[in-house]
Amino acid sequence: DAGITQSPRHKVTETGTPVTLRCHQTENHRYMYWYRQDPGHGLRLIHYSYGVKDTDKGEVSDGYSVSRSKTEDFLLTLESATSSQTSVYFCAISDARTGYEQYFGPGTRLTVT
Amino acid sequence: AQSVTQLGSHVSVSEGALVLLRCNYSSSVPPYLFWYVQYPNQGLQLLLKYTTGATLVKGINGFEAEFKKSETSFHLTKPSAHMSDAAEYFCAVSLSNAGGTSYGKLTFGQGTILTVHP
Numbered sequence: 001d002a003g004i005t006q007s008p009r010h011k012v013t014e015t016g017t018p019v020t021l022r023c024h025q026t027e028n029h030r031y032m033y034w035y036r037q038d039p040g041h042g043l044r045l046i047h048y049s050y051g052v053k054d055t056d057k058g059e060v061s062d063g064y065s066v067s068r069s070k071t072e073d074f075l076l077t078l079e080s081a082t083s084s085q086t087s088v089y090f091c092a093i094s095d096a097r098t099g100y101e102q103y104f105g106p107g108t109r110l111t112v113t
Numbered sequence: 114a115q116s117v118t119q120l121g122s123h124v125s126v127s128e129g130a131l132v133l134l135r136c137n138y139s140s141s142v143p144p145y146l147f148w149y150v151q152y153p154n155q156g157l158q159l160l161l162k163y164t165t166g167a168t169l170v171k172g173i174n175g176f177e178a179e180f181k182k183s184e185t186s187f188h189l190t191k192p193s194a195h196m197s198d199a200a201e202y203f204c205a206v207s208l209s210n211a212g213g214t215s216y217g218k219l220t221f222g223q224g225t226i227l228t229v230h231p
Contacts, residue, residue, distance in 0.1 A: 031217050040122070042203055042221035043157075050216045058218070090156060099164060100145065100207065100217035104156035 003027050004105040006091050012111045019078040021108050023091030025071075031094045032074040033058075033102065034066060036087040043090065049074055081112045115140040115206045119222035127230050132176075132191040134225050136204030139185060145207040146187040147219065148178055152200045160202075163187065174198070199229045 003026035013019050023032060031050055035043040045058030047066040055066050063085060065077045078085055091105040120135035138144060145164050149157040161172025168180040174197075178189045187204060205219040 033218070040223055042117075042223045043219075044221070045218060048216060048218060056216075092157075094217045099162070101147070101159055101162060102217065102219055104149075104158075106156045 004091060004093060004103060006089075006105040006108050008108060009106065010109045012113060013081050014113055015082060016080050019081050019110065021076045021078075021089055021091075021110070023074045023076070023105060025074075025093050027093060027095070027103070028071060029093035029095040029098075029103075030071075031100075032068065033092040033094075034064075034074065034076045035090045035092065036060065036085075037090060037107075038087050046076065046089075078110075081110075083112050086110060086112045115144065115208060115220050117204050117206050117220055117222035119202075119204050119225050121225055122223060123226045123228065125228040125230065126194045128196055129193050132189070132194045132198065132227065134189040134202050134204075134227065136178075136187045136189065136222060137185055138187060138204070138206045140206055140208065142208050146178075146180060147205040147207070148172065148176070148187075148189050149203045149205060150174075150200050151203065151224075157203065160189070194227075194229045196229050196231070199227055201226045 005024045007022045033048045034046040044060045049055045049068045067075045089108045092102040094100045094102045116139045118137045147162045148160040151157050161170045163170045163180045171177045176191045201224050204222040
């Protein structure tokens with residue numbers, strides 16, 4: 001299995017508080033992605049990174065920000081959590097060396113009350 | 114822009130029966146196509162992928178899929194279902210210029226939950 005970890009794995013937070021989710025990889029892959037998974041919607045891309053300090057918005061980026069200060073870590077921040085951000089969040093990595101296949105982390109279940 | 118449609122949010126089969134999960138895509142350039150499987154409370158695992166070459170692609174656990182450009186389809190099949198195949202399956206598309214501005218981004222379908230009855 002690809003070396004991808006996510007922390008925390010579960011979190012309950014209150015509306016209006018900031019939350020940061022961490023994705024850590026040990027594969028030295030160039031590309032990293034954050035998705036959210038909601039029933040009936042599949043996975044939707046929030047933000048992605050194509051290198052250190054190089055990030056861009058995905059399909060559902062409103063209310064989220066990201067940072068990547070080193071190759072192995074990609075942080076997702078909910079600036080002021082809302083109930084609509086209750087979801088399961090997945091991090092993924094890919095690289096040209098592996099044909100751009102995406103490898104997924106175990107996910108973080110976030111509940112905003 | 115690309116999009117993916119999975120026909121049927123739930124599919125139910127008997128153990129030993131054929132599994133057929135349908136996926137249609139749209140893409141402005143030749144696509145890369147993927148099927149992923151997700152077991153409960155786990156991340157996604159790659160089943161198989163099509164990039165170039167042979168249009169019939171074989172994956173893990175006895176699954177295969179055929180890329181049909183004329184039908185813009187990439188349906189997933191397995192000749193004989195097993196109880197352990199019960200999971201949610203996702204079709205995804207990526208632009209083939211993955212090293213360029215697409216950055217390997219995937220667009221996913223809505224998912225199909227496969228139930229296998231004894």
